[in-house]
Amino acid sequence: MDHFTTIRLTAERLREDHLADLVALHLDPEVSRYLGGVRSAEKTENYLVANMAHWDQHGFGLWALRTKEGAFAGRAGIRHILVDDIDEIEIFYAFKREFWGQGFASEIAAAMTDIGLLQLALPSLIGVVNVRNGASRRVLERSDYLLERSANSRGEDVVIYRIRR
Ligand SMILES: CC(C)(COP(=O)(O)OP(=O)(O)OC[C@H]1O[C@@H](n2cnc3c(N)ncnc32)[C@H](O)[C@@H]1OP(=O)(O)O)[C@@H](O)C(=O)NCCC(=O)NCCS
Numbered sequence: 001m002d003h004f005t006t007i008r009l010t011a012e013r014l015r016e017d018h019l020a021d022l023v024a025l026h027l028d029p030e031v032s033r034y035l036g037g038v039r040s041a042e043k044t045e046n047y048l049v050a051n052m053a054h055w056d057q058h059g060f061g062l063w064a065l066r067t068k069e070g071a072f073a074g075r076a077g078i079r080h081i082l083v084d085d086i087d088e089i090e091i092f093y094a095f096k097r098e099f100w101g102q103g104f105a106s107e108i109a110a111a112m113t114d115i116g117l118l119q120l121a122l123p124s125l126i127g128v129v130n131v132r133n134g135a136s137r138r139v140l141e142r143s144d145y146l147l148e149r150s151a152n153s154r155g156e157d158v159v160i161y162r163i164r165r
Contacts, residue, residue, distance in 0.1 A: 001060055001119070006111045009073065009104065011063035014051050018064040021072040022048060030097055034130035036154065054079055060120060065095075065108060073099045076108045078116050081128065083151065083160065089116065090126045093139070105136070109143045117165045127161040128153060137161070 002013040026032055026039040026047075039047065055061040062077035074095035081090045091112045093105050109127075116125045127140040131150065137159065141147075145161035152158065 001115070004063075004111065004115070006107045008068060009108060010066050010068065011076065011108070011111075012066070013055060014048065014062045014064060014075075014077075016048070016052070018072075018075075019045060019048055021064065022075060025074065025094060025096060028097060031094055034133040034136070034156075035094060036156075051077070051079070060115075065104075067099075072096070073104060076105075076112060078112055078120070078125070081126075083126070083128070083153075088126050089122055089124075090128055091116065092127070093136075100135070105139045106142050109139050113143050113145075113163060117163070122165065124162050124164045128158050129161065131157045131159050 004011050023041045023044045026035075026044045029038050032038045051062040058080065060078050062075055062079065064075055065073045067073050074093065076091070076093035078089060078091055081088050091109060093108055095104055113125060116122045126148070127136070127145055128151075129136045129140065140161040143163065145163045148160045148162045150157065150159050
């Protein structure tokens with residue numbers, strides 16, 4: 001679980017030394033557009049600490065993603081999320097802009113869905129996406145997630161997709 005590979009990506013369990021890559025990723029306004037806006041280095045440091053704690057507590061969480069050549073490409077994960085006070089498990093992902101439009105998110109979403117449903121044997125997984133984030137919605141649809149409902153999360157209009165085992 002700490003490490004897995006897909007055809008074109010390697011995923012490594014989040015570590016402290018991923019901080020600089022994550023800070024740069026979160027400082028890109030296009031990347032952060034539907035992620036609550038650009039995050040300061042301090043906010044990303046808190047994010048890293050929280051996501052490392054998630055690993056310690058649950059045995060799964062956020063991975064840093066690299067191309068086979070070793071370049072940092074983005075991040076993706078499986079984590080607990082409270083939706084209307086219900087404990088759900090979501091998949092989430094973000095890539096550096098230069099890697100968009102090549103099927104990387106679809107590749108990692110499919111791999112994480114298999115991990116969640118088959119290895120972790122979870123009954124279902126969700127994706128929570130800003131209603132206007134067409135690319136991310138498409139990624140979930142391509143991974144066979146079904147549109148469940150609209151909701152409001154932290155003041156944003158979102159849609160919730162779900163896949164069941
Ligand atoms: C969303 C994101 C992860 C997609 O990554 P990606 O590697 O480019 O995605 P893929 O190439 O696997 O697939 C994107 C799909 O969306 C489609 N697409 C791209 N832009 C779109 C748009 N504006 N509206 C609708 N569909 C769009 C692509 O055509 C592709 O579908 P197709 O394969 O059927 O042609 C990437 O844009 C990103 O990192 N965004 C910033 C972070 C983010 O928003 N994360 C999701 C939070 S829920």
